[in-house]
């Protein structure tokens with residue numbers, strides 16, 4: 342049986358998955374708690390990476406090396422960068438890129454990792470299709486789009502900043518882990534997809550909205566992941 346790696350950055354983002362799991366066994370690696378078990382009939386490892394790209398990269402590599410996962414699905418919340426998106430709407434990653442990779446002083450375009458072929462890491466097309474199908478079944482009151490996820494080690498809470506990220510890098514949403522998960526998955530040839538429900542619009546009200554809507558948005562992302570696994 343293949344094992345799926347399911348991760349979120351914060352407790353809110355994985356709490357409902359952990360609650361649904363059976364035959365749970367917890368293991369600690371690199372300071373991260375990994376919970377192995379059965380979820381909707383599938384063998385899974387669920388974990389909380391912690392916030393930011395380094396935490397996400399370490400967690401992803403452990404999922405691949407120690408648990409030999411065959412695919413990685415990230416669930417969580419994000420700030421909307423596409424002006425058409427509202428709180429509660431969903432972004433399924435077409436790809437993920439680091440928006441804070443900035444070597445423009447040496448002539449590299451913003452977001453480009455120097456001397457590397459890929460900087461915008463494509464998500465697995467089959468996983469994207471599965472996520473789209475799940476959203477089609479369960480997103481009744483909210484939009485879902487497939488778009489580029491932008492990641493950086495910063496909580497974006499400024500309209501001018503998020504507008505510029507959308508204008509220059511074409512980001513659908515901003516968050517803090519996806520591109521690290523994507524890059525490590527790419528390096529190891531493991532398929533991945535990131536699912537993000539919008540908790541805020543990454544503008545001047547983002548801190549207030551994030552606090553208010555994170556639990557609800559996390560639930561929406563969880564429901565999509567659950568539906569994907571139920572139809573796997």
Ligand code: ADE
Nearest residue numbers: 418419420496497516543
């Ligand atoms: N996650 C949720 N909202 C975010 C934001 N505005 N910036 C970065 N990460 C986020």
